[in-house]
Amino acid sequence: MRRQAGLQNTVAASVTLSGIGVHNGLGASLTLHPAEPDTGIVFLLTDERGREVEVPATHKNVCCTELCTRLGDANGTAVSTVEHLMAAISALAIDNLVIEVEGEEVPIMDGSAADFVNAIDQVGIVPQGAPRKFIKVLKPIRVEHGSAWGELTPADTTSFSIAIDFADETIGYQEVNFDLGADVFRDDISRARTFGFMRDVEALWSAGFALGASLENTVVVGDDRIVNPEGLRYEDEFVRHKALDAIGDLALAGAPILGCYRSLRGGHRLNVAMLKALFADPANWTVVEAPVQRAPKTAGRVEAETFAPAAAYGPEVS
Template sequence: MARAGHALQKTLADSVCLSGIGVHSGEPATVVLYPAEPNTGIVFIRSDLEDGHAGISATFRAVTATELCTVVADRSGASVSTVEHLMAALAAYGIDNAVIEVDGPEMPIMDGSAAAFVEAFEQVGTVTQSSGRRVLRVLKPVRVDSGDAFGELEPWPTARFEVTIAFDTDLIGTQSIEFELSPGLFRRELSRARTFGRISDVERLWAMGFAKGSSLDNSIAIAGDRVLNPDGTRWEDEFVRHKALDAVGDIALAGYPIQGLYRSYKGGHRINVAVLKALFADPSAYEIVELDTRRETVREVGHAELGAAVAAAAYGPERS
């Protein structure tokens, strides 16, 4: 049975503004989060463009790149990158409807985690709306393999994640985390986990004109088996916690809260999004149900149509 507090849609109680830098451009970036009407979903707007390009829907069908981060775009090619940290926080806090106004092509990276978004949500609060939530229920297993890496969704009564990473360095090695997604769990255990990378990879990206805004202020830098950040890591297993944060954000691109178990091994943005594509390619693998608070039951509403694809996703090598 669905609890009443979870069965109605939610949005922010007020708007909130956050500023930082874009991790790739190194330029200032500002995002304003606005409340939105029921059934709006999560929508990105580029405020720096003439018509705003409203309608960049935060769904897997709008994903155009997953190599360095998750990027969503509209049909014209107007895009917003590094959406996964905000999407994870929105999903964890059960925020169904919001308009995200960004003043450039990148979300601000903040400190490399989702902590600033959590603080923003708790600062302004959320409000329950009059419409019932629509939930995506996984009905049968769906799996995507890539070499020895994989991601899979299978039926489960809640939103559960089981994430394992394996790196060829003693500093990280093999790490795993399992959890049922909730606001409290996300706030305590995941929201402060930062992105990470080898300093040699960052130097290569600098030479290619990327990661200009990457620094020890917004990522964990690894050299050999050492963490270069003066304060070290926030948890010994901060690496898998961040990968799990990314997974929550990417799976939120289903466009609905998911009732199912997401499991990944050596996964990342590319595999996370590929699993969603595989799920929606098989109508028998899922159903969309609307939670009914009056009867504390669910009502099937069929296989909802998400936004049309804007371009074939450009899947490349994974990075954190």
């Protein structure tokens, strides 16, 4: 069934999540609100004087990629750690949302995207009366930072090939490859948690980072073992989390990307640099619209078919 494949989507009702910020350790909550077609994903923040500020979730508003991805406006009103939430929104094919945030961070929840997926499932997703738009990659683009690199190449689907290579034997070399769709994300990626090294914790804390990090929301790697008593959720949970981060960061393109993203030793900085490189030259990309297939307006899960081959897409617009 592809009854929702061509149409933009939003949530069927507002839904709130609460937790703590992994970096500041303070209480944080957010509410996902339905939004009109062509709104995109917009964060609704509160500035120092208590005024509401809208910050669209695009690479142009990324103000920091140190340890997490932070979005903000020119006046310094910002929200941190948007990547896991953005990954869930992107993988579930949601195009339009207003995300009201209380606090300066998206709550870390359990360190994965599972709670965001659950919250969206709780209210459901509804198709809207406008065609989905995709950013189609037209040329291969490569970014390198030392021994880390990323490549974005033309493809008819949204696919990821993410690899990491840590000297630490507990992690080592890991690789994951997949076409992005809601089912793949739910089953194979969404539950992968953020991770960190025990040896880095003190330095992070003294620098004012990771104040909310704990075994409740982080896989902690000790000298030769996983510190968390429950162990790992996937044998290669580390690279799956890196893939989750990449999905969330690439969602800041402003629309789903038709292309293959490959990276080795990547992270938020490289992912965002990839987007900057993509948009640096208008010859690198174009916007394509999905053909509109009128669908019954019923709430429910958008299935993996959402990411149908681009061959089915209609005329290109830009």
